[in-house]
Amino acid sequence: MGAGHAHPLYLPGSSAVHRLPAEVKIVAAVFGVLCVVATPREAFGVFGGYLLVLVAVWIVAGIPLRWIAARSLIEAPFVVLAVLLPFTGPPPTVEWLGLALSEPGLLGAWNIVVKGALGVLTSLTLAATTPLRDLLLGLQRLGAPALVVTIATLMLRYVDVIAGEARRMRLARISRGHDPRFLWQLGATARGVGSLFVRSYARGERVHLAMLARGWAGRMPRRSDAAATPRQWALGLAPAVAAFALALAGWLAT
Amino acid sequence: MAGHVTASLEIADVTFAYPDGHPALRDVKLRIERGERVALLGPNGAGKTTLVLHLNGILAAQQGSVSVAGLEVAKPNLREIRRRVGIVFQDPDDQLFMPTVAEDVAFGPANFGVTGAELDARVDAALAAVDMAGHKDRSPLNLSGGQRRRVALATVLACEPEILVLDEPSSNLDPVARRELAEVLLRLDATTLMVTHDLPFALQLCPRSIVLDDGAVVADGPTRDLLGDAELLRRHRLELPFGFVLS
Numbered sequence: 001m002g003a004g005h006a007h008p009l010y011l012p013g014s015s016a017v018h019r020l021p022a023e024v025k026i027v028a029a030v031f032g033v034l035c036v037v038a039t040p041r042e043a044f045g046v047f048g049g050y051l052l053v054l055v056a057v058w059i060v061a062g063i064p065l066r067w068i069a070a071r072s073l074i075e076a077p078f079v080v081l082a083v084l085l086p087f088t089g090p091p092p093t094v095e096w097l098g099l100a101l102s103e104p105g106l107l108g109a110w111n112i113v114v115k116g117a118l119g120v121l122t123s124l125t126l127a128a129t130t131p132l133r134d135l136l137l138g139l140q141r142l143g144a145p146a147l148v149v150t151i152a153t154l155m156l157r158y159v160d161v162i163a164g165e166a167r168r169m170r171l172a173r174i175s176r177g178h179d180p181r182f183l184w185q186l187g188a189t190a191r192g193v194g195s196l197f198v199r200s201y202a203r204g205e206r207v208h209l210a211m212l213a214r215g216w217a218g219r220m221p222r223r224s225d226a227a228a229t230p231r232q233w234a235l236g237l238a239p240a241v242a243a244f245a246l247a248l249a250g251w252l253a254t
Numbered sequence: 255m256a257g258h259v260t261a262s263l264e265i266a267d268v269t270f271a272y273p274d275g276h277p278a279l280r281d282v283k284l285r286i287e288r289g290e291r292v293a294l295l296g297p298n299g300a301g302k303t304t305l306v307l308h309l310n311g312i313l314a315a316q317q318g319s320v321s322v323a324g325l326e327v328a329k330p331n332l333r334e335i336r337r338r339v340g341i342v343f344q345d346p347d348d349q350l351f352m353p354t355v356a357e358d359v360a361f362g363p364a365n366f367g368v369t370g371a372e373l374d375a376r377v378d379a380a381l382a383a384v385d386m387a388g389h390k391d392r393s394p395l396n397l398s399g400g401q402r403r404r405v406a407l408a409t410v411l412a413c414e415p416e417i418l419v420l421d422e423p424s425s426n427l428d429p430v431a432r433r434e435l436a437e438v439l440l441r442l443d444a445t446t447l448m449v450t451h452d453l454p455f456a457l458q459l460c461p462r463s464i465v466l467d468d469g470a471v472v473a474d475g476p477t478r479d480l481l482g483d484a485e486l487l488r489r490h491r492l493e494l495p496f497g498f499v500l501s
Contacts (some may be wrong), residue, residue: 132353133353133354153352153353154351156353157350157351157352157353157393157394157395158351160395161347161395203347203348206343206345206348207348207351209307209312209343209348210341210343210348210349210351211351211361212312212336213310213312213336213339213340213341213343214336214361214362214365214409214410214413215333215336215337215362215365215366215413216361216365217333217365221360221361221364221365
C-alpha cells in the first residue's frame with residue numbers, strides 16, 4: 001500500500017522491520033526516544049549503547065549508513081545553536097586550545113546534540129521503514145483522535161494537488177512578466193498565496209460535499225482491522241526494551 | 255401510488271431559493287423510471303447543480319418533495335438516500351480524496367457498513383466495471399484525467415446506487431478518454447441522470463433529455479427531437495458544436 005506516495009524519507013524494502021505493523025514501530029520509536037531523553041547527560045557510555053541499538057535495527061532493515069547520514073543533516077541548525085553554549089555558559093571554565101570553555105555549557109551542548117541526534121536517527125529509522133499511509137493507519141489503530149487522522153489523511157492526498165495549483169499560478173504569473181526576484185514584486189506573490197488559500201478553501205468545501213454524498217459520518221472507515229500479533233509486538237519492542245535497560249543502567253551508574 | 259411501478263427518481267413540485275432570495279428552482283417536476291438514462295441540459299446558472307444537490311439531501315427542498323425508489327429525501331432517511339443516489343462530481347480531484355484508488359472506492363461502502371471480504375469484492379467489481387482493475391494501489395494523483403474520471407465513477411458504483419448522477423462527466427476529457435467513458439457508461443445499464451453541456455455526448459448516451467432553464471423544466475422529450483429543435487436550443491442558450499449534424 002502507499003505505492004503512489006513514495007516520500008523521500010521512505011526506503012522501500014521487505015525486511016522484518018518493514019513488515020512490522022506501523023503501530024508497533026510507532027510505540028517502539030516513541031518509547032525509545034523517551035528513554036534517551038530521560039538518560040542523565042553524564043552517562044556517556046549509555047548514549048553509545050543507544051547508537052548500537054539503532055545500528056542493529058539498520059542492519060536488520062537493510063538501511064545503508066550513508067542513506068541515514070545524509071538525511072540526518074536536518075539536525076544541523078540545532079547543532080549550530082548548541083555550539084554557542086560552551087562560549088556563553090556560566091563558570092567554572094576549562095582551558096582548551098587557548099579557549100576558555102564553560103563546563104556546564106559544554107555539558108548542555110553535549111546534551112542537546114546527543115539527544116537530538118538520537119531522536120532524529122530514531123525518527124528517520126521509523127520513516128525509512130514505514131510508508132506515510134501506514135503511519136496514519138498505525139496512529140488510527142493506536143486510538144489517535146479521529147479528526148487528527150482524518151486531517152492528516154486528507155493532507156497526504158491534497159498536499160500535491162495544492163502544490164500543483166501553486167505551480168500553475170506561478171507559471172501564469174511568470175508568463176505575464178512577473179519576476180519575483182525583485183522586492184517590489186513580492187506583493188503579487190503574497191496575493192498569490194492569498195488566492196491559493198481561497199482556492200484550497202473552496203476545494204475543501206467541494207471535497208466535503210463529495211464525502212457527504214458517499215455517507216461520510218465523521219470518521220474514516222477502517223479497511224482492515226488486522227491487529228498486531230503478540231509476536232510482532234515482542235519483536236518490534238525489543239529495541240525499545242534494550243533502550244529501557246540502557247536508561248536504567250545510566251541512572252544507576254550516575 | 256397504488257397500481258404504479260415505483261420510479262427510481264420522483265421529483266414533485268420542488269421549489270428552492272438561496273438565502274439571498276434568489277430563486278434557483280421553481281416547481282420542478284420530474285420522474286425517471288428504473289433503467290432510464292436521462293440527460294439534464296441547460297445553460298450555466300439554470301439550477302442544474304442545485305437540483306442535483308437536492309437529490310441526496312445536501313440541499314433540502316423548501317416546497318415539494320424528492321423520493322428515490324419510493325423513499326422520501328428527509329433527515330431520518332439521509333443515510334439510505336445517500337447510498338441510493340450516487341453522485342459523481344465534476345472535478346475528480348474533489349471526489350478522490352483518499353491516498354489510494356482502492357481506499358477511495360472502499361470509502362463509500364465502508365461508510366454504509368460493508369466490511370471485510372464483501373468490501374474487497376465490491377472494490378474489485380467496481381474497478382473492473384470501469385476498466386481500472388489494475389490500478390488499485392496507485393495514488394489518484396498519478397492517474398490521467400480519463401482514468402480519474404472512471405475511478406470517480408467506481409467510487410459511486412461500489413455503493414450499488416439506485417440512480418447514478420453524473421455532473422458534467424465529459425468535461426476536460428480528451429476525445430479518446432471521452433469515448434472510453436461513454437463505452438463504460440453504455441455497458442453499465444444503470445438508471446442514470448447526466449448533467450451536461452456536451453450535447454453530442456447526451457445524444458450518444460441518453461435517449462431522453464430534460465432542459466432546465468431559470469430553475470424550471472422547459473422541455474422534456476427524446477434527446478434527438480430536442481436537439482433537432484433549433485429554436486428551443488437558441489432560446490435556452492444551448493448549441494451543438496460547429497459542424498455537428500444530426501444524422
